[in-house]
Amino acid sequence: MQRRHFLKLAAAASLSGCEMRLPWQAPPLTVLRPGMAAGHALRDGLPAPDPAREREVEVAILGSGVAGLFAGWRLAQQGYRNFCVLAGPEPQGNAAGSALGGIPCPRGAHYLPLPSLESAHVRELLAAFGILRGNPSSARPEFDENVLVHAPEERLFINGAWQEGLLPQHGLEAEALAQIERFTARMQALREARGADGRRAFVMPLALSSQAPAWRALANESFANWLTREGFTAEALRWYADYCCRDDYGAGIEQVSAWAGIHYFASRGGHAANGEDGAVLTWPDGLAPLTRQMSATIGAERLLPGMALRVTPRGAGVEVLCLNGAEAFRLRAKRVVLAMPLHVAAHVLDLGEFGFDKARDLPQSASWLVSNFLLDGFPREASEEHPLAWDNLRYGGDTLGWVVATHQWIRAARPAQTVFSAYHALPPSTGRLWLQNAAQDELLELAGRDLRATYGRDFERRIQQVELTLRGHAMAIPAPGFLQRPGIAALRAADQHILFAHADLSGLSVFEEAAWWGEQAAHKILT
């Protein structure tokens, strides 16, 4: 080969990206901290420029996470036109998606359980998008099979081998297995438990759960405490319960309340005509397609870029000072919906006016790391019996495993590239600070820990690109006492010019809860 030709080739290779990466070069890394800079600027009270323009609108929804988009979707779907949605610093919130190498992948939440009968609002949404077919209020509706998680769904690496499903079984002693069986039966029974008011004790959305004090008292102790008291002492069982809580609440059984812990297991009673109980709905880029479809219904003309800096009641309406890039503008609305986390809302508005006491009512938030690895080919699996599943988890650690972004693709052969998305919930007390200060190497070490333990060098050498999404305030932790916060109750009840919609009103962050508060805000506006 001529030297010139070689140089040209080398140049072309470096232009076309990472194919020619040498073994000792680290793969291209992107670190995202959604909303962090804007949020911290807001906290530090940086001065904003004078508003250059004004816009008048009947309803302004501030924030475009699931709660804000759901409120907007409901308004648009009911024919309500005079509103806008201000995207905020974190568009799509925890339901955001990404794409690496053209492969869609999640930057946050990645699945939705089959909605129970009480989650009528979610069923309606899914029906509107053609994902749920037939009568949305039937006990067993049919779901789009492309979206129902494909087999094999889950596997767990435990005692040196993979097993099917995440509930530990392989290599456990009889006592542990018996406890796990008893626990499963107990949670099954609690699905049907009702309070004196006739309502089910654990319902999604949690606002529809029984208000009977006997059940709500469970919110005052930790889940770990309750498990011990009930004789659930087996290590494997406690690890599993801890994993489930970390996966949904960002904090383990020591931190979350017993009510929330049980709610995880007992509230998801959805069924599908064409899927097994306990199935989930998932898209390659997590829940992002739902946010895109809600945005499409709302209409691009009603989605404004920018974030709210200050919300001020003025006469019969509300003024919102907004910032888009370097430009400030003012929204004048009859009503606003604060569809943002409460720790942010506390900086744009004096929540004390509503009887909200930050010290007493503000939930502690969990920190998350979502890591997407674009891989050249699939790493070699040790087990033929238990091939790569959608969700893959290792027993015993404090990691949350990884999902495969191309799992739902209908392909005869595996695609040439794929994305593995690994999840980590950081320890609530130290996690946020660690995320803020960790060097890239440390972040990468944590991000790929499970995958390296599973595949070793074969994983490393396939990495083409890495995208890390750091969420310092990812979600509220449903800690003991979370159901008894008077300030939260006050914000839920607000029905004048300023309304609130966010999963923080539930105290736990899942799609159904966020959507529920969006639904409530829309309902107040429409009636």
Next chain:
Amino acid sequence: MPHRLLILSVFIVASCGLAYELVAAALASYLLGDSVLQFSSIIGTYLFAMGVGSHLSKYIKDEDLLARFIDIELLVGLIGGVSATLLFVIFAWVAAPFRVVLYALVFALGVLVGMEIPLVMRVLNARKAEFAEIVSRVLTFDYLGALVVSLLFPIVLAPQLGLARTAFLFGIANAGVALVAAQAFRAELRQATALRLRASIVLLALIAGFVGAEAVTRWSERGIYGDQIVHAQTTPYQRLIVTQWKDDLRLYINGNLQFSSRDEHRYHEALVHPALSALAGARRVLVLGGGDGLAVRELLKYPGLEAITLVDLDPAMTQLFSTSATLTALNQHSLTNPRVQVINADAGQWLETAPGSYDAIIIDLPDPSSYGLGKLYSEPFYRLVSRHLSDTGLLVVQSTSPYFAPHAFWCVVTTLDEAGFHTFPYQAHVPSFGVWGFVLADRHGRYQPPKAYSVPLRWLDAEQTASMFRFPADMPRPEVEPNRLNNQALVRYFEEDWRRVIR
């Protein structure tokens, strides 16, 4: 004269040494893949072993120099000569210790070859030649021999002779050096006759090996595939093997028989004609899978067809069946016919984006043996296919054996029912497969099997057709679930059914 002879032997010995190294590395690359790893680890092992050999050479006493040199030549010739064939046989018949034997052989050869040059130098030194002259001459011819072989091996030897016979050829050269040396230095050797006899026996054995190597190789290939391999290729998607025994051509994908040229006409006539002969006005046909072009060959018998689109995953497969003389003779150059468009894509991905609708769609995919393939037999996939089928069009799906895998076969039928089709399952006897199953499907349930065929056929006729659509009493329809993406029931049925059949 003996002086020159020794220098010449250095040239031959050096060639042989490099040749064994190349043969071992090439064979390992061919059988194990990852050629960079194989070449570098084998060359490394070999050079290290040569160092060990050079070290050991000092333990040979001066008076034994020539005799040991001849012994070593014989041993190198013998081990190097049989190395390739031995490795091939081990790979074909005993799977496990291949790598152990490979590296042991390479190491042994390296040690022996490493002793050669020091010995020759000492022999020359003992004959009072000037040391500087010895080093210069010996090393010059050593490196020259390496150059010659490194060029001959890839250009002439490997392609013309193959690895097994190349190894024997160099073994013969080594033994030849031994024999000539034993002859030339007989005056200086104590047991010259015995040495000559030994050298002659080894030489004869190696010549016999050279002649018989092909038979042994063929025999070991038969150990893997039953017949002689005429084409072997590993693609990113699969391993393609074409074998031939007399006039029987067979294609294996990942070790599974895809067709035998003896009876593939039965399979492909059954796959294509019950549908196509019932579609008088068909213009456009889509084939998913079927990269061997044999279904297309049958389709091309219909002059009314204007466009045939074939979507097959593996470009290597369609390339092979478009260019190989024996294979294009079998598919009658169907893939290069102007009416045929070949697209290399994953059928699932292609259907998601491709426009257009077809009068007939023929799905000739491999059996549902993996979750990936299972997705291409699922209800959502058939709904996707349905969007590309004209209102009166027909769909045919190869559906594994209704006799050996009844649950799998009827699961395909049930899945098509579930996807909104009216189904017409049928079965045909293909000797090399046994009873094989197909499902024909349409939208309105109007399909009638043809009463006559207007195109030339070797096997199918009206009577066969009528009997194909009747399922005898020993093939009842079991109760099965449809194949959903979230349960992959078909892959499970398929595995369970075949596990019951294969011992």
